[in-house]
Amino acid sequence: MANVKYKACDNCFQAVGKVNIVGNIFMIVLKGFLGVVGGSKGLIADAIHSCADLLATIVMIIGIKISGQEKNERYPYGYGKAEHIVAIVICLFLYVIAAYILYDGVMTIVEGRMVIPCTVAVWGAVFSILINELMFRQALCAGTKANSPSMVAKAWESRTDVYSSIAVVFGVIGAKMGFHFMDPLAAVVVGLMIFRMCFEMTQEAALALLDKAPEEASRVALLDRFNTLIEDIAVEIRDVKVRELGAILDFVVEVKVPDCITVQEGEKIKQLIAERVAGQQERESVLTVRLYPFENQAAVPA
Known part of the structure; x- marks a missing residue:
């Protein structure tokens, strides 16, 4: 279908x-x-x-x-x-x-x-x-x-x-x-x-x-839109990458989080962001959320 x-x-x-x-x-x-x-x-x-x-x-x-x-x-x-x-x-x-x-x-x-x-x-x-x-x-x-x-x-x-x-x-x-x-x-x-x-x-x-981002999905516009969706959470989206897989949009969202949070808290943040962003997409989407601490740039393991 x-x-x-x-x-x-x-x-x-x-x-x-x-x-x-x-x-x-x-x-x-x-x-x-x-x-x-x-x-x-x-x-x-x-x-x-x-x-x-x-x-x-x-x-x-x-x-x-x-x-x-x-x-x-x-x-x-x-x-x-x-x-x-x-x-x-x-x-x-x-x-x-x-x-x-x-x-x-x-x-x-x-x-x-x-x-x-x-x-x-x-x-x-x-x-x-x-x-x-x-x-x-x-x-x-x-x-x-x-x-x-x-x-x-x-x-x-x-x-x-x-x-x-x-x-x-x-x-x-x-x-x-x-x-x-x-x-x-x-x-x-x-x-x-x-x-x-x-x-x-x-x-x-x-x-x-070659994974060129769709024209309508400019980086600045996506950053502003996604950050608006999570403005009540103490995190900030620092980058968004998107590519087309046929009819599907594949998003990779990089999020800055406090370095003091636990892995469990990080997983909750990832789930919340994924639910909010996916719910706003008209096209079928695949979303990957990556967490990065404030103090260093090493990614929190998923």
């Missing part, structure tokens, strides 16, 4: 994969057929893009299954980072597809192999816009609620398909108006958009694998 607040959100999360598989198979057939019949390079490129979408959806489902496994002795921090790896794998699929689309579009223009596409190609692109926009909204909502990096990546991949289909519409219309290069140019635009989206998603996933 996804880490979501409402059962309806969990049902939506579980349905995203099936909806995307069915939707992409339909669009591969529709756009591929209409692209060939209508003679549109742009729409054929868009159909290839949908093939990549289908593969990306399958990889996403596998990644979410892996990341949802319980932690064990071999993987004490769990499998959360599998989602970031999956996001990168999805992008690798798309890099290859984008390179092919770019090459084919450019060579079509250079060699002058332009063909005036039929109007039927426009209808294929319009259907693609509608279906991909619906899939984008469902996947983005479910992925955001469940804090799933791979599902959010998949959602934006669907939005890119919307933009590419819009480019196809303009390309076909332009070609029919006499600008014959517009249709293969639309294919080139599709490839460039895929490249840009993939670069941004790859960068974000790679930074998460």
Whole structure:
């Protein structure tokens, strides 16, 4: 089960994969057929893009299954980072597809192999816009609620398909108006958009694998917020570190305490801080509290 607040959100999360598989198979057939019949390079490129979408959806489902496994002795921090790896794998699929689309579009223009596409190609692109926009909204909502990096990546991949289909519409219309290069140019635009989206998603996933703190979790803001939660306790949080483990936030909180307290008192302080901080997090969190005496910097053993 996804880490979501409402059962309806969990049902939506579980349905995203099936909806995307069915939707992409339909669009591969529709756009591929209409692209060939209508003679549109742009729409054929868009159909290839949908093939990549289908593969990306399958990889996403596998990644979410892996990341949802319980932690064990071999993987004490769990499998959360599998989602970031999956996001990168999805992008690798798309890099290859984008390179092919770019090459084919450019060579079509250079060699002058332009063909005036039929109007039927426009209808294929319009259907693609509608279906991909619906899939984008469902996947983005479910992925955001469940804090799933791979599902959010998949959602934006669907939005890119919307933009590419819009480019196809303009390309076909332009070609029919006499600008014959517009249709293969639309294919080139599709490839460039895929490249840009993939670069941004790859960068974000790679930074998460390197334990970069989430943008919203700046150190100063966290220190102020956490110290406010424990202002009635005679301790001070001196540092907070946070990293993403897929959908989970992993916090390490360093706390200054009087050097005269006992181990039992220290354990009570750790438990109290953990309860208060964890209770204020919207996302599922793992919290480690480390105690440091005032007089020296040696950590109190947990």
